[in-house]
Amino acid sequence: MSEWKKIGCAVDFSDPARLALAEAVEQARRTGAEVVLVHVHVPPPANPSDVIISPAEIARMSADEMERTLAGWRADAEKLLGRAVSTATLVGDPAGEIVRWAREHGPDLLVLGTHGRKGIRRFILGSVAERVLREAPCPVLVARARVPGEAGEVAAEAANYA
Numbered sequence: 001m002s003e004w005k006k007i008g009c010a011v012d013f014s015d016p017a018r019l020a021l022a023e024a025v026e027q028a029r030r031t032g033a034e035v036v037l038v039h040v041h042v043p044p045p046a047n048p049s050d051v052i053i054s055p056a057e058i059a060r061m062s063a064d065e066m067e068r069t070l071a072g073w074r075a076d077a078e079k080l081l082g083r084a085v086s087t088a089t090l091v092g093d094p095a096g097e098i099v100r101w102a103r104e105h106g107p108d109l110l111v112l113g114t115h116g117r118k119g120i121r122r123f124i125l126g127s128v129a130e131r132v133l134r135e136a137p138c139p140v141l142v143a144r145a146r147v148p149g150e151a152g153e154v155a156a157e158a159a160n161y162a
Helices: 015-031 055-081 094-105 119-125 128-135
Strands: 006-010 034-041 086-091 109-113 139-145 154-160
Touching: 006 015, 006 094, 015 034, 015 055, 015 109, 015 139, 034 055, 034 094, 055 086, 086 094, 094 109, 094 128, 109 128, 128 139
Parallel strands: 006 034, 006 109, 034 086, 109 139
Antiparallel strands: 139 154
């Protein structure tokens, strides 16, 4: 087994991120690694003509809600792992910020979920997981729900694109 000391787990508060969290915790249990939950906050675009409150107020409310949600995810992770879990909150493009964080903080493994979008939705929305796989400086484990007909509940695909 790898000598992982630090595992970064990207969370966007989605169901695939829950799978990633479970996988990161399992890997941390096996290796004794530290877990860092990494969340990238993407501020909502504000069109002043569409809102009654100021864009600054919208950003503050959104950031407060994000911090409360992330604290809940950290509590869940700590309960599953049985020890402290840290967090990192970033702002910007999710894939770019996750890769930047990995370069600056040197995790031994990144774990993230994938929404499994296909076709035009993937083309338009892009794939955070795919971009992180291509650009990350460390191994990346992508957790996804199994499609009907596959064995087991979770598929985990590991790739090293260092």
